[in-house]
Amino acid sequence: MIGKSPLFDFLELTNTFDFDVFRDPSQFMGDTLFGGYQSTASGGGSATAAIDAGKVGGQIVLDAGTTNGGRSDLSLGLHFQGQLNATIAALVSIDDITDAKVEVGFTDVISGTDAGAVDVKATPTFNALDCALWVFDTTDNTDWEGISTPDGDTTPPTVIEAGIQPVAGTSEWLIVALRDDTVTYIRATASGGVTFTSTPQLLGPTKTTLLTPWAFVQNRAGAKTKLSIRDLWVWQRKTTG
Known part of the structure; x- marks a missing residue:
């Protein structure tokens, strides 16, 4: 479905009303x-x-606790689809970025099913079959990267190397916008100043697959890592017409 720019949706989120748009603030x-x-x-x-x-x-x-591999996740239900232009915007911060893995976006299973939608970021390999996420993983590098797959395949996945590094204890907006089978990644400061917008990427989740909004944090060593979420918005169209 061709729709409004996801960036426009984000900037105008609190000032628009549309009977065909479901929003969950x-x-x-x-x-x-x-x-x-x-x-x-x-x-x-x-x-x-x-x-x-x-x-x-x-x-x-x-x-994520105090042990290596300790983790904590958050999901809603499987109610979102790419064909409905599903979009998530989360205002997040990581307290310690030394040894951590964090995911924010959409995946195809609910809380407690996967130890992260992405298994190994550097490859990447996946636990999920369909997902689109901002991913931070210090076993690979110290950057946020946009990663997606329509079928759990790694040949080739979509990887956006935005060159954006989180700052410990500093909030930032991470946005993942689906448009049918494509995905756009947006990053903004806490006050809404947009610092990165990708072009629409192919190989997003299959547009008819049911997805859930998703946040995930995992220790990559014994360090105690916390992911704070100050705000989370999810929206999509109600119809494909």
Whole structure:
């Protein structure tokens, strides 16, 4: 489906209304995380997604714990498709970027199924069959890269080398926008200043595959890594017409 620019959608998100667009603005305030979210954690000291009390505007934290390979994830349900122009925008920060793997985007299974949609970023290889994500993995390099696949195949995957490095404890917007079988990657500062927009990439998830919004953090050594999410928006069209 040919639609509006995903960048336009992001910049105008709070100022537009369209009966054919479903939006889920997940602001993390209150005492208890919305029950539609699913979160799983594994490893010593790890913890599922929880609201971080006392944070202005709200925030949740995914805690990978203290052991090598410890992890925590967050998903909704399998309700999103590329043919509906599904888009996710997440305002995230990583507390320690020394030894960590982080994913933000869409994948094809819910929380607790895969230890990350991407198995090895450097190759890359996949646990998921269909996914499109911003991925940070210090076993490869210190950059965010956009990675997608329509079938779990690695020949060839789509990899966007944006040359963007996270800063520990600093929030940034990561956006993944699907358009049928293509995917666009956008990065912006916390205040919304866009610093990177890819061209639409082929070999995004198969447009009819059901996907879920996804966030994931994993220790790449014994370091204790936390992924904080201050805001998460997901939207898509209701019809393909």
